[in-house]
Amino acid sequence: MSASSARASASVSAGSERAHGGLDRPTGTESASSTLPRRQLGRYLRDWRTQAGLTIAEASRLMEWGASTLQRLEKGQADRIRTIDIQELCRIYGIHDDLADGLKGLAQQAAVKSWWHAYGDLIPENFDVYVGLEASAQQLRSYHPELVLGLLQTADYARALHRLGYPDDSETESERRVQLRLQRQALITRRVSPATVAVVLHESVLRRVVGGAKVMAAQLRHLADLSTSDNVSVRILPFAAGIPLGDSTGPFTVLEFGTDGKGHPIEPPVVYVEGFTGDLYLERPVDVRRYRLAHESLQDAALDTRASRQLLRQVAKEFSA
Known part of the structure; x- marks a missing residue:
């Protein structure tokens, strides 16, 4: 993690606390209604209930709850949650043990x-x-100084990374990981309401060999092709740009989730900063x-989209030579 990321994380409590009692109505404070782990928990439970x-009425009856209690949980607005209740919901929904442990x-x-x-x-x-x-x-703004963003990786590029990161995995498990990564890319390739992605890649990403020259050539051509899509912007930050921020940020992604009919954010935006031992x-x-x-x-310091596409194709030719 970069120095700036470390400074940001220094103020974050790495500990966690087990909440006791039932699922109560939020207190009205901003933190109670916008905590990311609670929203993620609610999102998973909603999806599995639907599957x-x-x-909501049927699931609530099985839990002997009022419908509003489950609604608050699914919206991430329950300020006190019992793990025993999450375990019971997982049983009702048929959620496997590994995922249930994550939800708890x-x-x-x-x-x-x-x-x-x-x-x-x-x-x-x-x-x-x-x-x-x-x-x-619905919108992602991302910067990556070392690797291609997962949403834009080819299967072979992702496969090479997984073999390095998980050397003890079987071929079957390795392939499962790759396919899961490729499935995520439907977010930007689907026909209906694809997400918008604006990514800045450092030039070092183009030069750092992952999986060999053939894999790199295909990956860079893939990036160039994707950048012709209306919802995908790829810009290359060249070595000549130096350090535009005067500091190293490390990789990060700003995620936004759209707005409602009144123009208010559906969910608060989130910044995701990757780390080696945590995020x-x-x-x-x-x-x-x-x-x-x-x-x-x-973005301002990077090449524009057309020049970036030309550089991607040029370096891809160099790898193919």
Whole structure:
């Protein structure tokens, strides 16, 4: 993690607390209604209830709750959650044990505006919090100084990374991971309401070899082709641009979730900052604004989309030579 990310995470409580009691009505404070772990928990439970073919009224009756209690839980607005209740919902919905453990971990996270998710801390390491968040986003602004953004990776590029990151995985498990990553890309390739992605890649991403020259050539051509889509912008930050921010941010993504009929955000925007031993999620408006401005500055310093596409195709030819 970069120095700036470390400074941001220093103020985040890495601990978590087990909540006791029932599912109460939120107190009206901003933190109670916008805590990311609670929203993610609610999103998963809503999706699995739907897959189980149950209405809110039906599921509530099985839990001996009022419908409003389950509604608040699914909206991430319950300020006190019992893990025993989450376990029972998982049983009713047919949620497998590994996922159930992750959901119980989400339920135990403290109500904070900035959340440092340490891998393996209450939430199992194989439970990917970010994927559920990404799937609900309508706009993503991202900067990556070392690797291609997961949403834009080819199968072979992703496969090469997974073999390095998970050397003990079987071929079957490795392929499962790759396919899951490719399935996520439907977010930007679907015909109806695809998400908008604006990504800045450092030129080093183009030069750093992952999987060999053939894999790199195909990956860079893929990026160039994707950048012709109306909803995908790819800009390359060249070495010649130096350090536009005067500091290293590390990789980050600003996620936004659209607005309602009155123009209000459906959910608060979130900044996702990747780390090697955990991930940082920031919701405070001042933090979100800072990362938005950082992304704008990086875009301004980067090549425009046409020049970036030309550079991608040029480097792809070099790898193919």
